[in-house]
Amino acid sequence: MTEIVPRLELLFAPGCKAIEGTVAMVNETLRELDLAAEVSQIMVDTVEKAWELRFLGSPSIRINGHDAEPGAEERQDFGMG
DSSP: OOOOOOEEEEEEOTTOTTHHHHHHHHHHHHHHTTOOOEEEEEEOOSHHHHHHTTOOSSSEEEETTEESSTTGGGOOOOSOO
16 A cells, blocks of 8 residues: 655745744654655745745645645735735
């Protein structure tokens, strides 16, 4: 049986002061729960990229392509701030 490894994406804007703490929190949580995950950091540095990625704010966490923020799927206020 193949183990399914979740994919976590941490999206952030340049200069985001919270990304380091977010990365640490995600890694600590994975370690505490003894979970393996593919974790990537994605810098969103243009308005075009923000719209393409449906970027709602910095930092944002996505799990298997779904934003962890409740109600994010219905929102349309993408951008750099």
